Amino acid sequence: MARRAHEKLEALADQLERDGADPLRIEVVRRAQRFKRSWVELAQGLMQLREGRKFEAWGYGDLHDYCAQELAIKAATVDKLLLSLSTVQRHAPEVLQRDGVSRAIPSVDAVDYFARALGQDSEDGVEGGDGGERRLQVSGDLIDELRSAVFDEGQELRQLRQNFNPLLYPKPEGAERRELLRKARSAARRFAELTGQVEGLSEARVARVEAVVEAVIKDLDQMLEESQPSPSDEKRSRRGREAAKAPA
Secondary structure, three states, X not given: XXXXXXXXXXXXXXXXXXXXXXXXXXXXXXXXHOOOOOHHHHHHHXXXXXXXXXXXXXXXXXXXXXXXXXXXXXXXXXXXXXXXXXXXXXXXXXXXXXXXXXXXXXXXXXXXXXXXXXXXXXXXXXXXOOOOOOOOOOOHHHHHHHHHHHHHOOOOHHHHHHHHHHXXXXXXXXXXXXXXXXHHHHHHHHHHHHHOOOOOOOXXXXXXXXXXXXXXXXXXXXXXXXXXXXXXXXXXXXXXXXXXXXXX
């Protein structure tokens, strides 16, 4: 699939050159070919297109449409590229001077992780963004440490998640106990169901087991209800789960 997309872009670039197409259009197609090597170049080309809206002259309604139809790049990837480039411009502009050889450029996934830690998941770097910034409630020292890990050390996404998720998205107090209570409740229900299916146990015995299990489940439900987190804790926990599951 990736090979076919590369060959398609190669053929498209050649055709555009033969047709004398807009040089910027040809260059963006070429940058799409080099995406895996240099996401920064592609992001810069897309930002230039977004600002000048030249894609409209090429018959496309918006940047997402152009990228999907001509570059085979999904809207989510376009937004990720623009957001990451905007983040680099704001927080580590020196990275844009690197050649990618003598000094590595952070991966787009690592920069995206940093952007999300700052709350920059909807800002003016994104096509259609509203310029908002919702920074997590974490210390400036932690953000500085994350910045160094991303832009100076070049840590990859997996390593960043391992090192920083527990600090950026800590589980609400009592989360482990609630998980244990849920597992115990599920196991109790399953035990009661299986007991009723076992041959050789008297109906009276099964009834006593079911009564005891129901009492246990009632106690577990009560403990779960009493241990529920506050809305703010749950929101932060949910954001942490989303960050942990975000695709690379």
